[in-house]
Amino acid sequence: MARRTVTIASSVGLHARPASLFVQAAAETGLDIEIAKKGEEPVDATSILAVMALGAEHGQEVELTAEGDGADAALDSLVELLSRDLDAE
């Protein structure tokens, strides 16, 4: 299983537009991807409601996990996405 930790760069946290972009990108990988805040239950990264309900704020760390072929590459691209201030773009 592939695993990455990343700090949310988006100034509004992981909701609104950033959440929407992240969920779409996760769904496009076609893999089972989960996202969790430190010490919390992981949730489905392709569910907009679950990702928003996570309530990940700017500056918080989240952990991404994925299974299957291309999991490492998929997580790398998602980490890159979360490291940008998506709301400012």
Add this chain to the structure above:
Amino acid sequence: MAEPSSATLSGARVGIGVSPGTAFGPVVQVAPPVRPPAGEPAAADPEAALVRIKAAFEGVAQDLTARAATADDTAQQILTATALIARDKGLIKAATKHLSAGKGPAAAVDAAVEDYAAQFTALGGYFAERVTDLRDVGSRALARLLGVPAPGIPPFSVPSVVVAEDLAPAETATLDRSLVVAIVTQAGGRTSHTAILAAQMGIPAVVQLPGATRIAPGTPIAVDGDTGEVTLNPTAQYVEDLVVRRRRRTAALVGSHGPGVTRDGHPVALLANIGGVEDAVQAAALDVEGVGLFRTEFVFLSSERAPTVAEQAEIYRQVLTPFGRRRVVVRTLDAGADKPLAFANLGPEENPALGRRGLRLSAERPDLLDSQLEALAIAARDTGADVRVMAPMVATAEEAAWFSRRVKENGLPKSGVMIEVPGAALRAEHVLAEVDFASLGTNDLAQYTMAADRMQGELSDLLDPWQPAVLDVIALACRGAAVTGTPIGVCGEAGGDPLLALVLVGLGVSSLSMAPSKVGIVRFALSLHSLPECQRLASLARDARTARDALDVVRAEARTGLTEIL
């Protein structure tokens, strides 16, 4: 209020006219949110039910995606995000759980939506606002599942009258002006947001119309936004009369332009109420003498943090520039528990209308007021505009003095107060001694004088600005203003009622600010009456026993050149 029987569905009925003008067209009914049927049995075949539920959500997602394709940027983002909600696996999973727990398909969808709604409500703030989107998706999926019309405004291509229980401000704001000839609602009040927005957009509107939602779609109706009269299946003669009246009115107004003035030459400035940059550009292109009320809330409400001085100054410049040398009266931030700010939340209050709102919020957060005044001073200097600043919800002379000092310290030349608290009206002589001008906020003044919540449509009769008690309070404020020699105007919706405008001028008001669409008829009304005639009408209105009597006597005594086109 008695519901009309179906026998009257062909006749006329009366609501409250809140945006002037007349219109005729077929009815488009705005469908209410869909709810699951009461006592729905458990799904006989949960597998099949799940397939139907998935198809319903997918249909909603496709609808939203299709709409996004033709929408502008902002709407596109919102619609795309909402489509993602409709495709959410978590929602389907939750629905599956409720199906196997023995719920019917519609109830399972509703319960799944409510699971997430509860989570989001608990998270508060931004998330709580998304509950509306979530429930909208749920309601659309239910409509597909149950085979009923989707909630909201159905697509239509013929100019029509939009009829609804009530319209959310966002729904009103996104109406296509070229297709919507009038708005009719069953709920709402004369100062509801629907009413204010419709007047701003120049669309005739009637609120509080009994039985409005039961009018069959497609029924031809005639709407009179002045009298509040709505006629179903009107005769050709009625429509003809309506058209004649409209033509007469247009003809009367064509010859009326320039500054407001009574027949005997007494000037009464006619000003526009605006709430943003777009309003400013539109109003400035019209025949108005400036702005009597610039509501600045929008600068703050959409933001998660306090806007900087530079950001504010830029917005104010855009509002001031179109008006050139004409006056612009700016009301400082009027927020409170009912219009909470993300960055200045003083917590929930039992009675927001009586709480720490308006100037009271500024007293708690003087930093917000100072940054606003500083930004206004910069914008005024850059544009050379005639900027006058006033505070909302002033109750005492000390408050007026405190505000005035801050305005002057920031280098702005003119300070004023809103008179919307009866206490301030009673003591106008002392309150107004502290400032350069005053403006009567008749909507709030009526609410506080009659102790009637202006958001409650059912209390419209009490909130009627023709209430003799409200006129008495206005008269007292005007008397105080006369003692101190302070100009006093009106910036509530009352100023846009041509008959009431005559009364207000008779009471001593020297400027009237209103939705720009109402300026023409008010200018015309003033041009037909002398100041002594206005004073006589004011005295007749104050002598009346009821609001109805006050209106009737003024209508009867005003010049027919005016009343025949109302």
